[in-house]
Amino acid sequence: MTSVLVCDDSPLAREALRRAVATVPGVERVTTAANGEEVLRRWGADRSDLILMDVRMPGLGGVETVRRLLSADPGARIIMLTVAEDLDGVALAVAAGARGYLHKDASRAELRATVTQALADPTWRLAPRRLRSAEMGAAPTLTAREIQVLEGMSHGRSNAEIGRELFLSEDTVKTHARRLFKKLGASDRAHAVALGFRWGLVR
Amino acid sequence: MTSVLVCDDSPLAREALRRAVATVPGVERVTTAANGEEVLRRWGADRSDLILMDVRMPGLGGVETVRRLLSADPGARIIMLTVAEDLDGVALAVAAGARGYLHKDASRAELRATVTQALADPTWRLAPRRLRSAEMGAAPTLTAREIQVLEGMSHGRSNAEIGRELFLSEDTVKTHARRLFKKLGASDRAHAVALGFRWGLVR
DNA sequence: GGCGGTTGACGGATTAATCAGCCGGGCGCA
């Protein structure tokens, strides 16, 4: 029974990862966790063959979870997931014993290849790959401007107000809004804000 | 130096609690944490005289945090915060060694009285009180219908769609929307969704 | 040097949301 545990605090990323991993040949079960604590709790009762885990998580961070997991079970195989911003975390996690990492900007195919590799070879280590998030099921790769506009929306500001705040015309804000809606797959600004929260793009 | 640590995963509730506790005579410092892990981490370096902690938290739950905290420091004084729904959690937390609990529906005055009491008397135990959330700084007491409408918004549905889903007329949905906006202090639906996430009303 | 992505901007059409006030029924609580 080959099983994989996917851990990410963002519900959407978690689901996308779960679906992607489930298509890997040989994988019979994919379980999920929302944070490091849940991974550790689950690990006591039910060990998976491989863990995919986000580096940045609220509560127990990815790095600390790797440490505790490996001190409890030195044989655990862990692949870290990361976004471009925290390469430090990846370095620490790999130093702590993670087998490798995947950038969240890599393709689904690369994710599957890495998982296949890790499952096939128990000694496998460090194969940096990318995962284009557009292919993960959704694409939360917003530009800085788009995130600023999304943040403005989450604070209840109108397009005109956001424009004044960012020194842009209302029309430009509308354009940014339209583009970020399309990227997030949002049907309106309320949905966009919700997706922003679920993806962890805004707080 | 009398210091109090406030822990709640909802940013708005955390801030409201922080502000309320800061007005208690004798309290010189109020620190905050978003989850149990953060409490434990902080406790290592910087012990407070009293901890106010939500029972329901992602990751390390309140009960488990109480256990770990007390096993590390049997003298720690902890008051649990709770909503009506999980009285089980409160019972467990008190059994685990929490000094008492506060219902989130109690008044600010009662919160202050309980904190004063707990700080004055190191042996103080179990004084169930209520805290009317309206007096905590904001009042996210939405009715069931209002939450359903808010959830619909967070999924990108229009008022008409929400109405179809809940077997209500679009006009009624609009009324619920207007009322929940006022309660949350939201300026539009995007803001309402954001506040819903920050208060932990929707996921 | 050109390609792709980002940014900023405009115009016009259409639709949906928002605000305000009001009403009747039901349910629980004092």
Add this chain to the structure above:
DNA sequence: TGCGCCCGGCTGATTAATCCGTCAACCGCC
């Protein structure tokens, strides 16, 4: 029995958001 609150509904007016296409300038990269 009344008071307050939640619910569901309706109307009319006003404003804002959304969608469409298009365009020019800039920047990093191969």
